Amino acid sequence: MSEIENSPGPGGRPYGRPLSPHLQIWRWSITMAASITHRATGIALAAGFVLLAWWLIAASLGPDSYDVFGRAAGTIIGEIILFGFLWSLSYHLLNGIRHLAWDTGYGFRVPTAHVTAALVYLGSLLLAAGAFAVGLMVKAGLSV
Amino acid sequence: MTQPRIRTPLGKIEGLGSARSGTHHFWALRVSSVALIPLSIWFVASALAYVGAEQGAVAAYFAEPINAVLMFLFIITCAYHSSLGLQTVIEDYIHQEGTKITLLIFNRFACWIVGAAAGYALIRMAFGAH
Numbered sequence: 260m261s262e263i264e265n266s267p268g269p270g271g272r273p274y275g276r277p278l279s280p281h282l283q284i285w286r287w288s289i290t291m292a293a294s295i296t297h298r299a300t301g302i303a304l305a306a307g308f309v310l311l312a313w314w315l316i317a318a319s320l321g322p323d324s325y326d327v328f329g330r331a332a333g334t335i336i337g338e339i340i341l342f343g344f345l346w347s348l349s350y351h352l353l354n355g356i357r358h359l360a361w362d363t364g365y366g367f368r369v370p371t372a373h374v375t376a377a378l379v380y381l382g383s384l385l386l387a388a389g390a391f392a393v394g395l396m397v398k399a400g401l402s403v
Numbered sequence: 404m405t406q407p408r409i410r411t412p413l414g415k416i417e418g419l420g421s422a423r424s425g426t427h428h429f430w431a432l433r434v435s436s437v438a439l440i441p442l443s444i445w446f447v448a449s450a451l452a453y454v455g456a457e458q459g460a461v462a463a464y465f466a467e468p469i470n471a472v473l474m475f476l477f478i479i480t481c482a483y484h485s486s487l488g489l490q491t492v493i494e495d496y497i498h499q500e501g502t503k504i505t506l507l508i509f510n511r512f513a514c515w516i517v518g519a520a521a522g523y524a525l526i527r528m529a530f531g532a533h
């Protein structure tokens with residue numbers, strides 16, 4: 260105890276309590292990336308929530324307002340944002356399920372956590388690409 | 404004594420943890436996550452079906468009671484879940500007390516203002532004001 264408490268910490272002050280080394284100290288692993296991506300997609304989705312509100316408000320106001328939304332969504336930037344939203348939701352959904360599995364005690368073994376992280380990345384790309392393709396087909400008037 | 408003591412004596416008697424509310428935040432985030440799994444799948448399926456559709460078709464979709472109720476639940480759960488989630492992010496990165504409290508309040512307001520605006524638009528469509 261005293262060894263940890265008395266050894267100098269960052270900036271030379273004694274630790275007092277055990278501290279975790281900061282982010283840059285750790286070697287990168289896929290589980291770390293997956294964790295950070297969950298946070299990033301959560302923040303992106305919260306921003307996307309504002310766009311969702313815009314969509315609903317535009318739809319509730321009438322054809323003119325809805326056209327403004329539709330034209331913005333149809334630009335290349337709009338499509339990139341829509342794909343980003345679909346991927347963020349796919350990723351956050353799959354990794355959220357991974358989180359909930361952990362909360363019930365499953366999937367904690369290190370090899371398992373690595374495999375599920377890779378599956379979440381792969382699955383989210385497939386889901387997002389699939390959903391985007393469906394969207395393009397619907398827009399082109401093809402029935403799905 | 405082999406383990407360094409991490410909890411302060413005050414923290415021990417208060418028993419609430421650093422968030423001052425025990426496990427409520429953790430649990431509420433889990434419950435909203437479970438609700439969001441089916442709701443977000445339903446939402447994406449609905450939105451995809453109406454890509455490029457006319458305004459009237461979208462408004463008519465949300466005038467259906469089942470769709471209005473599901474969308475209402477989705478909006479409320481999104482506002483709640485993201486306010487809880489963003490709170491964690493703020494608490495993790497902002498350590499200056501005044502800035503932190505300001506951002507925590509702003510976060511709650513922002514999430515619920517966006518949710519209320521979306522909910523109001525939905526209600527207008529649900530009751531056929533289009």
Ligand code: HEM
Pocket residue numbers: 297298299300301302304305308348351352355356358359432433436437439440443481482484485487488489491492
């Ligand atoms: C699709 C279903 C969803 C599931 C299963 C889910 C699950 C979760 C879980 C389990 C966490 C906690 C992660 C942790 O403990 O570190 C979380 C965090 C978060 N979620 Fe979601 N979520 C979903 C949808 C959403 C949506 C639609 C939004 C935005 C409107 C959102 C925004 C956030 C934010 C901002 C965080 C905080 C990120 C962090 O603390 O790192 N989530 N989500």
